[in-house]
Amino acid sequence: MDIIGWIVVIGLIGLGLAGAIFPILPGALAIYAAFFAYGLFFTFSKFGFWFWTIQTLIVIVLFVADYAVSAWGVKKYGGSKASVVGSTIGIMIGPFVIPAFGLIIGPLAGAVLGELVHGSSMAQAWKVGWGSMLGLFASTVVKVLLQVAMVVLFFIWIL
Template identity: 35%
Template sequence: MDILLLFFGLGLMLVGIVGSFLPALPGTPLSWVGLLLLHLTSAVPDDWTFLGITLAVSLLVLALDYFIPILGTKKFGGSKGGVIGTTIGLLVALIFPILGVLGIIIWPFLGALAGELMNKTNPKTALKAAFGSFLGFLAGTFLKFMVTLVFLWLFLAKVWEHRVPLFPFFKGA
């Protein structure tokens, strides 16, 4: 059972990292569930303080992910249309990866610009607001990505520290 929990936990850690870029997947909570599964193994002792702190961080980042793009948009004079356009642009980049890695940057910006142009008549103001919305999106994504990487590092450190057996015939180093 420990092996199953370990591999499901590691899988959730990796899905959490991917989820830091995909708006449909809650990356940090998925990574936290991976930490929880690791602590449910018999090899790793229960550490409810550790799990409580990492859960609080996960939920805080999840909440901030909704507020950071709004703050970026408002700071640069944008509207809700810019935030929605950024999200649609990201989905376009993921569904149609025409420009590869650059598409993850270009499509959300173009989506924010289109969303702002639909709400504003002044193209200069729309461009400024789209930039703010895009910066908010990048900041939120970067924060989620960094937290999921830290959670992965904590996961691997716990596996190493407690010599979690990876296979029944391997009892750790």
């Protein structure tokens, strides 16, 4: 039963870390679920108030940062609300439409199209698209760092 428990825990952590790169995956919630799986398969006694408080705060920061950092990239380059929405839609559907490059092309195309719909010039739309890309990359770095911190804290806590 221990082997199955560790397979579930490691699988959820792996799924969560992959979620930092592929936004369609659950990300931080999968890592959070790994903690519950560990508790169910092994014990919750190693986790206390501070563990759950710190991990919950990291998850909240991840959700806020994920949207805020991506939107910041679009807004910093003069993007409208339409380009933020377009970029978000592009992040979600891009990987399915263009599997190898959709994660990069999706938000770029979404931001550009959103800005063009808003009535901006092509030059402005491309500028905002570039901002969308910078925001996406910055957001991904933040997510990876915070999710790795969640995992490291988990292993420190249980050892």
